[in-house]
Amino acid sequence: MLRRSMLHAMSGFAALAALPPAFGQNVRRRLTFSWPTNAGPLHPHLYSPNQMYAQSMLYEPLVRYVEGGKILPALATAWEMEEDGRAWRFTLRPGVRFTDGTPFDAAAAVANVNAVLGNRARHAWLELVNQIDGAEAIDPGTVRLRLKGPYYPALLELALPRPLRFVSPAALRPDGSIAAPVGTGPWVLAETAHGQHDRFRRNEQYWGEKPVLEEVLVRVLGDSNARALALESGEIDLTYGTDQLDADTFRRFAADPRFTTAISPPIxxxxxxxxxxxxxxxxxxxxxxxxxxxxxxxxxxxxxxxxxxxxxxxxxxxxxxxxxxxxxxxxxxxxxxxxxxxxxxxxxxxxxxxxxxxxxxxxxxxxxxxxxxxxxxxxxxxxxxxxxxxxxxxxxxxxxxxxxxxxxxxxxxxxxxxxxxxxxxxxxxxxxxxxxxxxxxxxxxxxxxxxxxxxxxxxxxxxxxxxxxxxxxxxxxxxxxxxxxxxxxxxTNKVVHRPALGRVPFGDMRTDIPFDRIGRG
The missing domain is CATH 3.10.105.10 (Dipeptide-binding Protein; Domain 3)
Known part of the structure; x- marks a missing residue:
C-alpha cells in the first residue's frame, strides 16, 4: 500500500487533541462520507439499487475473505469439507443476535439459503448457487451445506457481499422480500432521505469489536467535482473508492498538506x-x-x-x-x-x-x-x-x-x-x-x-x-x-481524508469500506 505520511500527523484519534474540542467530539461521534446514490432498500440477497458497501455494513457472511485468498471466520467459527467436497459443515458463532433480537442460529442460516435458492434463476451468475443442493440444520449451532459436486471456490463465494448473507428470519417474508433491513453487522440503517443521505448508527449489541465511530452519514453526491468541493470545504470527511475522484483531483489532494491520501494494493x-x-x-x-x-x-x-x-x-x-x-x-x-x-x-x-x-x-x-x-x-x-x-x-x-x-x-x-x-x-x-x-x-x-x-x-x-x-x-x-x-x-481503491481522522484502512474486497475499523490503532 502506498501512503503519504503527514509530517506532524499523529496516529489514531490522538490527533483530535490538537483540534477544537467541539470538532473533536463531532468526529468521534459521526463521520460524513459521500456516495453517488442512496444505499437502496438493502436486501442482502438482491442487487441494484442495493449498494454493496452498505449491504456489507449490515449483513455478515459465514466466512470472510482477506487479501491473497485466505478465508477467516465470520458468523462461522469453524468449517470442514465432507464427502470429498460435496458438502461443507459449519460451526456457527454462539451468542450472535440480529439487531431485532432474533438469534442467529442454524435455522436462520437455512432460511436465508432457502430464500436465495427460491430465486435461483436470479443468482445463476454465481456458480455456487447453481451448485448448492440444499442446506440443513444439524443442531442449533451447526449447519450443513450440500453441493451437487465438488466445488473448490465454495468458501470464497460464501464470503461475497451478496447474495449469501443473512437477514433476520423475522424480517424475511415467504416471497423472499424483507420487511426491514435487519442484520447482525456492526451497523444499522437509521434513516434514509431519498436523494439526500443515508444515516447508519453503530450496532451497540454487536457481537464483535464495536466501531469507534457512533454514526456514519452518507451524503448523496452524484459526481466527483461535487465530492471534491465537499471534501475541501469540510462538508465530508472522507472519500474512498476506485473512481470517487478522478486521477487529477486525487493527485491534487495528494500534494495538499491538509490531507492524507493512500492507494490500495491492486483490486x-x-x-x-x-x-x-x-x-x-x-x-x-x-x-x-x-x-x-x-x-x-x-x-x-x-x-x-x-x-x-x-x-x-x-x-x-x-x-x-x-x-x-x-x-x-x-x-x-x-x-x-x-x-x-x-x-x-x-x-x-x-x-x-x-x-x-x-x-x-x-x-x-x-x-x-x-x-x-x-x-x-x-x-x-x-x-x-x-x-x-x-x-x-x-x-x-x-x-x-x-x-x-x-x-x-x-x-x-x-x-x-x-x-x-x-x-x-x-x-x-x-x-x-x-x-x-x-x-x-x-x-x-x-x-x-x-x-x-x-x-x-x-x-x-x-x-x-x-x-x-x-x-x-x-x-x-x-x-x-x-x-x-x-x-x-x-x-485500486483510493482514500482522501484529513489527518485528524487517524488511520483509514482498506477493505479486503473492492466494495467493502471498513467504517468499523476507522480510528483504531
Whole structure:
C-alpha cells in the first residue's frame, strides 16, 4: 500500500487533541462520507439499487475473505469439507443476535439459503448457487451445506457481499422480500432521505469489536467535482473508492498538506478485450502487434497519472494462482511494425492504413460514451495504433448499447474490468464460458476455445491444490500467449481524508469500506 505520511500527523484519534474540542467530539461521534446514490432498500440477497458497501455494513457472511485468498471466520467459527467436497459443515458463532433480537442460529442460516435458492434463476451468475443442493440444520449451532459436486471456490463465494448473507428470519417474508433491513453487522440503517443521505448508527449489541465511530452519514453526491468541493470545504470527511475522484483531483489532494491520501494494493484489472472471432483481430499476428504497439506506460503516466500500476497480465499477482512470472511484450513500435510486415500487412506508398487481400487493417474500439476515462484511453490507443498502420474507429455509445455489444460480439476491441477479490480469478474465469459475456465473445475465435472452457469447468471441481494450480497455469498462460487481452492497469481503491481522522484502512474486497475499523490503532 502506498501512503503519504503527514509530517506532524499523529496516529489514531490522538490527533483530535490538537483540534477544537467541539470538532473533536463531532468526529468521534459521526463521520460524513459521500456516495453517488442512496444505499437502496438493502436486501442482502438482491442487487441494484442495493449498494454493496452498505449491504456489507449490515449483513455478515459465514466466512470472510482477506487479501491473497485466505478465508477467516465470520458468523462461522469453524468449517470442514465432507464427502470429498460435496458438502461443507459449519460451526456457527454462539451468542450472535440480529439487531431485532432474533438469534442467529442454524435455522436462520437455512432460511436465508432457502430464500436465495427460491430465486435461483436470479443468482445463476454465481456458480455456487447453481451448485448448492440444499442446506440443513444439524443442531442449533451447526449447519450443513450440500453441493451437487465438488466445488473448490465454495468458501470464497460464501464470503461475497451478496447474495449469501443473512437477514433476520423475522424480517424475511415467504416471497423472499424483507420487511426491514435487519442484520447482525456492526451497523444499522437509521434513516434514509431519498436523494439526500443515508444515516447508519453503530450496532451497540454487536457481537464483535464495536466501531469507534457512533454514526456514519452518507451524503448523496452524484459526481466527483461535487465530492471534491465537499471534501475541501469540510462538508465530508472522507472519500474512498476506485473512481470517487478522478486521477487529477486525487493527485491534487495528494500534494495538499491538509490531507492524507493512500492507494490500495491492486483490486482488479482494467483491460481491453480483443475479438479473436472478428476481422482483423481474428489473426494472432495482429493481436500481438497491438500488444507491442500500445504504450501502456504512457497510458498510466499521462491519463491515470500513476494512480494505478501498469498491468502486464490478466490478473495481479496478489490473487490466488496468478503469480506465474508472465510478462507482457515490451512496447516496441518497430517490432510491432515488423510483425505486421511479416504477416503480409502492407502500408501503401503515402498511405496510413495497412491492408492485405484488399482489406484494410481497421477495427472498432467500443466504449461508454459518457465515460471520460475510457474515452481518453481510447484516443491514446487510437493514436498509438495509427503509428503502426492500424486504423481504430472510436465508437462511444450509451451503456445499454455498449453492453449489448459485449453480449453479441459486435466489437473489435472493447473495454472491460475484472471483478476483483474474491471473484478473481475463479468467478471471472467461470463467466468466460457464458456467451453473454464479452470474454466469451473475445475468445470465441481461438482454436483452443473449447479446451479453455472445458478446463475452466474442471478446475472449479478440483480439490487437490497442486492439480488446481497447474490447471490455472495452463489457462492463464494460454490466454496470455493468445494476446486476447490488453491489460492496461490494475485499478485500486483510493482514500482522501484529513489527518485528524487517524488511520483509514482498506477493505479486503473492492466494495467493502471498513467504517468499523476507522480510528483504531
Amino acid at each position: 482488479g484489472t482494467r483491460m481491453l478485450a480483443l475479438n479473436s472471432a472478428r476481422f482483423p483481430t481474428d489473426e494472432l499476428a495482429v493481436r500481438e502487434a497491438i500488444a507491442q504497439g500500445i504504450d501502456r506506460a504512457a497510458l498510466v503516466r499521462h491519463i491515470l497519472l500513476d494512480t494505478e500500476p501498469a498491468a502486464e497480465t490478466l490478473f495481479a499477482r496478489n490473487f490466488p494462482y496468478t503469480d506465474l512470472g508472465l510478462r507482457a511484450p515490451a512496447f516496441d513500435r518497430a517490432a510491432a511494425t515488423a510483425r505486421l510486415d511479416a504477416a503480409g500487412w502492407r502500408l501503401p506508398a503515402g498511405g496510413r492504413v495497412r491492408s492485405k487481400g484488399g482489406k484494410e487493417l481497421a477495427l472498432d474500439l467500443c466504449f461508454i460514451g459518457a465515460d471520460a476515462l475510457q474515452k481518453a484511453i481510447g484516443e491514446a490507443v487510437q493514436g498509438d495504433l495509427a503509428r503502426i498502420g492500424i486504423a481504430v474507429r472510436l465508437v462511444g455509445e450509451d451503456a445499454s448499447t455498449y453492453y449489448g455489444r459485449q453480449r453479441s460480439g459486435e466489437f473489435g476491441m472493447i473495454f472491460g474490468d475484472s471483478w476483483g477479490a474474491p471473484y478473481d480469478p475463479h468467478a471471472f474465469m467461470s463467466s468466460m464460458r457464458a456467451p453473454s459475456h464479452a470474454d466469451y465473445q473475445a475468445q470465441r475465435g481461438l482454436p483452443m476455445k473449447s479446451e479453455i472452457d472445458r478446463r475452466i469447468g474442471a478446475v472449479l471441481s478440483i480439490t487437490e491444490e497442486a492439480r488446481r494450480a497447474e490447471e490455472y497455469r495452463w489457462l492463464l498462460t494460454t490466454l496470455h500467449e493468445q494476446a486476447v487481452y490488453f491489460p492496461v492497469s490494475f485499478f
